[in-house]
Amino acid sequence: MKSNMNTNPLVSIVPGCNYGMKIIYDAQIFLNQKAGGISRYHYELFKGMRRLGHDARIAGLFVKNKYLLSDSLYGKSFIYDPTTSFAAFNKWILKKKLRKTNRNVIFRPTNAYNYLYPEILNVKNKVFTIHDMIIEKQNITASVDKSLL
DSSP: OOOOOOOOGGGGGSTTOSSOOEEEEESHHHHHOSSSHHHHHHHHHHHHHHHTTOEEEEEOSEEOOHHHHHOTTTGGGSEEOTTOTTHHHHHHHHHHHHHTOOTTEEEEOSOGGGOOSHHHHTOSEEOOOOOOOHHHHHHHHHHSOGGGO
């Protein structure tokens, strides 16, 4: 008889779970960045958690991120939105998902600066990452036409 239990050693991190952690990522950085360090970081985290057997999901439908859209497993789950016209719809999806969560779910925002609304403040388990953007700021400054200043 086959067991439904995941043999992943990380499963024990969440007591009482036999399937691994439940993690919800927002789609914010994947809608705001076509490519780049922060979106690549969160894409690799998401992909790695799924590979380890955790129930990781991105709460959003519209993205413009090339990492997600070109992924053979996950790319078909998203709709390309080059103008970020559907950011409010992604936020609505996220709020709806967070209202349905239980205390064993971990919310993993991809951009910690825009999360002060009540649905997110009430989520018990949150993991924030503050990114050092000095290198990206230097790259932007170096590429600015000095005659425009």
